[in-house]
Every structure is written in structure tokens, then in C-alpha cells.
Amino acid sequence: MYSLFDGLARIKFPIDYPYSPPAFRFLTKMWHPNIYENGDVCISILHPPVDDPQSGELPSERWNPTQNVRTILLSVISLLNEPNTFSPANVDASVMYRKWRDSKGKDREYAEIIRKQVLATKADAERDGVKVPTTLAEYCVRTRAPPADEGSNLFYDDYYDDEDLEDEDEDDDGDCCYDDEDDSGTEES
Incomplete structure (x- = not known):
């Protein structure tokens, strides 16, 4: 499966953020x-924190003020890689995806549409001077805990040091983010 979706998106924050969720739309x-035809993402954590028994969502799955841009992006990336076909925003894409998944990649219609879209967005990115990651190693960023003496001065829980990462990459066996193999159904990503 083509797990690296390349594309432009917009996050729009309401005035009462973080008490109300932002809107996330792919451009x-x-x-x-x-993903709806207009680019809006249908994901539980971006739904307002109201009690809606008809939605089938638990209140704990909806927006809450502890969510942030990082959790939104992680949720969107997860959704892109593992679509929720039980509650589709695009029924045709959902049917086509299930057909592709159930055929174990033999039905190529869904994969071909995704491949064409990824290629088109890569061309757009190149025109804009953006390098699109094409491997898992390029796509991932390593994180580690900060040294004990610096921890109290940091606002975020991740510590990034590009120079140290470059040195570690030379000693690595290439696995930067995941120890498991690609289970997406194809060799391409």
C-alpha cells in the first residue's frame, strides 16, 4: 500500500481553541x-465534545482540550494508513479500498489511484522546492529523552539534536522508527 500520502493541508483553529476542535482539511x-470530496477529514478527535449517541463514537474518542497539533497529526497519519471503513466519508473510496485489501493487493484499482495522486503531489512539491521523503528512514524523525539537567527547561517532551542523529544514522542498521516489517501489502510506499 502507498502509505506516504503527500499533500497540502490546512488546520483552522476556532477562537475558543482548545475547548473546541480545529478543522483539518486537505487542500x-x-x-x-x-476524507470528504472537499478535503475535510472525518476523524473522531476532531468532532466536538458533545454527547451524540447517533454517531457511534464514545465521548472519550472525541475532541478534548488535552489534544494538540501533534496528536491531531498523529491521528491523521494513522487514519491515512489504516482507514476506518465502518464510517466512511467517501463511500466509493471505502468500497474500493476494501476490495483492494480483501484481494491482498491483487485488485489494483485503489492502489493505482493513490499512486497517481502521490506522483502528482511529488511533482507539485518539486516545483515548490520541497523534498518529499521516499523511504521510511527519510520520513521518520528520531526522538529521545532529554538529559536530566536540561529536562526542566524544555516545554516539549521530545529532544531533537540533528548532529547526534547524523552520527547515529551511520552506526545504524537502518531501522529508525519501527522494528516490524511493512505489512501494507506491497513493497512500494
């Missing part, structure tokens, strides 16, 4: 079961 055309 790039996306063929995905959980």
Missing part, C-alpha cells in the same frame, strides 16, 4: 475512505 485532492 490536495485525496482519494481516501475517511
